[in-house]
Structures are given as structure tokens and as C-alpha cells.
Amino acid sequence: MTGGSVSRSAGVLSRAAELKELHGKADAIHRRLSDAKTEAEELERELEKAKYELETAQSQQRAAEDEVLRLDGRKNHFDILIQSLKTNLENLEGEYGALSGRLADNAKRAETAAADIAEKEAEAAALRAKADEQLSGQTELLARSSELTEAVSQRKSQLAALRAERESTARRVEDLRSLKTDLSGDRSARENLLESCRQAIAEAAGEIERRQGEIQTLRARQQELRDRLTALDQEKIALEAERTAKSRAGQEMNEHLLDLERTASKLEQKIATSALEEKQILDRLWEHYELSHSDAQAQRVELESRPKANRRIGELKRDIAALGTPNIGAIEEFDRVNTRYTYLSGQRDDVEKAKGEIVGVIQNLTKEMTAIFAEQFKLLSDSFQATFVDLFGGGQATLELEDENDILNCGIEIKAQPPGKTLKTISLLSGGEKAFVAIALYFAILKVHPTPFCVMDEIEAALDDANVTRYARYMRTLAGKTQFIVITHRRGTMEEADVLYGVTMQEQGVSKILTINLNDISKELKIK
Structure with missing residues (x-):
């Protein structure tokens, strides 16, 4: 040593x-x-x-x-x-x-x-x-x-x-x-x-x-x-x-x-190599025999013959290898795995129970949503028919479900028949007619479910002057429950407004807001 x-x-x-x-x-x-x-x-x-x-x-x-x-x-x-x-x-x-x-x-x-x-x-x-x-x-x-x-x-x-x-x-x-x-x-x-x-x-x-x-x-x-x-x-x-x-x-x-x-x-380098060899010998001594250097010095026995000692070491290693690898911590590992299995089984049962409850809630919500949607769809369809007649001055329009057995996932088809024309789907109408039908649908939704205020950004841009006037007058009828903020360049819409706000740029890069209260002007001019 x-x-x-x-x-x-x-x-x-x-x-x-x-x-x-x-x-x-x-x-x-x-x-x-x-x-x-x-x-x-x-x-x-x-x-x-x-x-x-x-x-x-x-x-x-x-x-x-x-x-x-x-x-x-x-x-x-x-x-x-x-x-x-x-x-x-x-x-x-x-x-x-x-x-x-x-x-x-x-x-x-x-x-x-x-x-x-x-x-x-x-x-x-x-x-x-x-x-x-x-x-x-x-x-x-x-x-x-x-x-x-x-x-x-x-x-x-x-x-x-x-x-x-x-x-x-x-x-x-x-x-x-x-x-x-x-x-x-x-x-x-x-x-x-x-x-x-x-x-x-x-x-x-x-x-x-x-x-x-x-x-x-x-x-x-x-x-x-x-x-x-x-x-x-x-x-x-x-x-x-x-x-x-x-x-x-x-x-x-x-x-x-x-x-x-x-x-x-x-x-x-030789010194480092010698130190490394010494460390490897000590590591092998610990790995094979779990002995430190001091313990090995204490148990040191004088050998009669080195070949005989090597043969004895080989016989002992073969006997140890024949015993196989013993698992000393098998009992503790079984207790740990069993506890984990019991815990996960309980969690699985809880998850399956919660899944059944959530599925039941989803089914109840789906039934309730189906009933509410059918009811509101009926109201909206009636309101859309009435609004369409008021805006177009006649004709008829309907809202139809593509699959009445799956009303929550199916599409909705809009059919409209302006006065003097045949019944068509909305995709076959002209651009102005499509815009007017969309406005009628939006007003029908506001009639069924009014909102405190509504912002419209040039939705009547595709309409002619006569339809703009109809659109503005019909919007006036809904102004009692909803306050409308309308962005427009059409004269007919401006004529039905209460207050006009204009943005102008008299100087480059400087915007200026102009305000006209038409109600006050009507009172001053005594216009009814």
C-alpha cells in the first residue's frame, strides 16, 4: 500500500x-x-x-x-x-x-x-x-x-x-x-x-x-x-x-x-498520474469491499503466496455472483408502490364521478340552450319579417335553420323577397340589397334585445338615397330605447340626427371638431 x-x-x-x-x-x-x-x-x-x-x-x-x-x-x-x-x-x-x-x-x-x-x-x-x-x-x-x-x-x-x-x-x-x-x-x-x-x-x-x-x-x-x-x-x-x-x-x-x-x-504529470492511480485503487477498494484506506490498513494480513490469494479471491467472487443481485429495499418499495396505487385509484374514481356530473350538466345546459335558442330564433324571425316589410315597404323575408334537429351547430339561411321580385337567398341579391337586408336583421335584433347604445360605421354606404332615408327614419323609431352613434357621409342619415359632430382640418396636421345640435336649432327656428 x-x-x-x-x-x-x-x-x-x-x-x-x-x-x-x-x-x-x-x-x-x-x-x-x-x-x-x-x-x-x-x-x-x-x-x-x-x-x-x-x-x-x-x-x-x-x-x-x-x-x-x-x-x-x-x-x-x-x-x-x-x-x-x-x-x-x-x-x-x-x-x-x-x-x-x-x-x-x-x-x-x-x-x-x-x-x-x-x-x-x-x-x-x-x-x-x-x-x-x-x-x-x-x-x-x-x-x-x-x-x-x-x-x-x-x-x-x-x-x-x-x-x-x-x-x-x-x-x-x-x-x-x-x-x-x-x-x-x-x-x-x-x-x-x-x-x-x-x-x-x-x-x-x-x-x-x-x-x-x-x-x-x-x-x-x-x-x-x-x-x-x-x-x-x-x-x-x-x-x-x-x-x-x-x-x-x-x-x-x-x-x-x-x-x-x-x-x-x-x-x-507523473505525480498526477500516480495520485490518480492511488485514487482509483482506493475507489476500487471501497466499491468491492467498502473499506477505506485506514480500515484496510487495520485489516491488513500478510500473504503467504500472492497466486494463492488471487485464486481464493476468484472463488469468492464466483460464489457471490451465483447468489444473484439481492434487492434489500423490496419491502419498502412495495409499501411505497401500494400506497401510490391506492391513491391513484381513488383519484381515478373521483375523476370518473366528476366526469359523469359534468356530462349531466352539459346535457342540461344543451337542452336549456336549445329551448332558449329556439324561442329567441322564433322571436327574431318574426321581428326580422316585420322589420324587412317596414324597411322595404313590402315583400317578405325569413330566417331558416339548415338542420332543425341540431339547431346549436347548424347554419342559418336568410331568404328575402323584395317587393316585385322573387324569393331568393341573400347570396343571390345585389350589393345594396344585401346591405339593406343586413341592416333589417340588425334592427330586428335590436328590437328583440335592445342595447343602451349602438355604434354604426357607414353601414348605409351601399344604399341609394331613398333607402338611406328609410334606414334613417326607422333608426329614429328605435332611438327611444337605444342611443345611436352613427359615422356617416350620407345626407339622409344626417337629417334624422339630433346632434352632428364634424371633424375638419383647416391647418395641416391640426384637427378641429365642429358640433351642431339640430334640436336646439329646430327650437330656435321653430321647425317641427
């Missing part, structure tokens, strides 16, 4: 202590690894910061270089503009000199032509006078005179051409003078622009020098940041190598820890 191994238990305890020690080492390694990760993260943040500063310096350097290029471009543009202005000015001065020479030459030519014209005109006048004197027979003089006249005409045409050329030259000179004036003003403006361009160039040169100094400073800063970045990269590589080594060591420790945990789990 005993078992186990002391050395195995001691091994579990030593393994537990070793596991605890390994957990402590693993925690220390994890803390160191966490510190290394934190330090690596800080170095990475510093590296990112240095990279950001380097990118900022590079962007500033690129901006300064772009500004220098822009200023160089402006300087070249201003130089080209100044050179172009100088060339235009030189060309205009040369053209002005040429025009001035041509103007002087034209003036001299005009004076010479005028002198020649005056001389020729004087000579022509003298020749005319002389010709007049020697007109007779002086053919030679006439020819000379005509030649002189032609010469004068040519000189006049030349003079007119020179005058025209002189006027155009004068206009050209005026244009050149105005152009010279404009060029003089434009030259001063351009000289001012040139001066401002030179100042801008000087400022650009200073700005270029300043930017170049900043570029040199930024380059030095860039080199410094690159050196720092290189150092940080090397430090990062060293930290990553250290982190890799620590991660590898931690992974080895975790694998060792997992092996120990698996070993401990196997040992715990």
Missing part, C-alpha cells in the same frame, strides 16, 4: 531550485537586454537628430547655391542689357550725324537752285522784252525764248523737287531731334538703370560672398555632422553586435529554461 522514491522527490526539489536560479538569471539578462535596447533607441534618436540637422544644412546650402546662381543670372542679364543700350546709342548717334550732313547738303543745293532760278527768270524777262521788241521775223529769238522757257520749267520742277525734299528732310530732322531728345532722356534713365544695376550687381556680389561664406560654414558643419554620423554608425554597429550576442545568449537561456520547464511538466 506504500510506494514512491525519495531520490526522485529530492531531484524535483533540486530542479525547482535550479529553475528559480535560472529564472533569476534570465530576468537579469532580460533587464540588461532592455537597458541595451533603451540605449540603442537613444543612440538611434541621436542619429536621427544628426541626420535631420545634416539634411537641414544641406537644404540651406542648396538654397544658398540657388540664390548665388540666381544673382549671377541677373548680373549677366544686366550686363547684356547695358551692352545693348550702348550699341543702340552709338548707332543712333551715327545716324544723327549722317542726317545732319544730308540736311546741310540739301540746304546748300536748295540755295544754289534758288539762285539759278532767279538768274534764269531775269534772263527770261530780258529775253521776253527783247523778243517783244524784235518780234517780227525774229525766229531765232523765239526759239531761244522757248528754250529758256523750257529751261525755266525744268528749273522750277527741280526747285519743287528740292523744296519737297527739303520739307521731308526738315521733317526728318525734326523727327531726329525729337528722337535725340527722347534718346537723351532715355539715356539718362538708362544710365540711372545702369547705375542701379551696378549697385544691384555689387549687392549681389556681396550677397554671393556672404552666401559662399555660409556655404563654407555649412560645408564644415556638414563634414562635422558626417564625422559624427560615422562615429554614431560605428557605435550603433558595435551596440547591434552586442545586442545580437546578448540576444543569442538570452535565446540559449530561454531554450535551457524551456527544457527545464518541460522536464518539470513531465515530473508533475
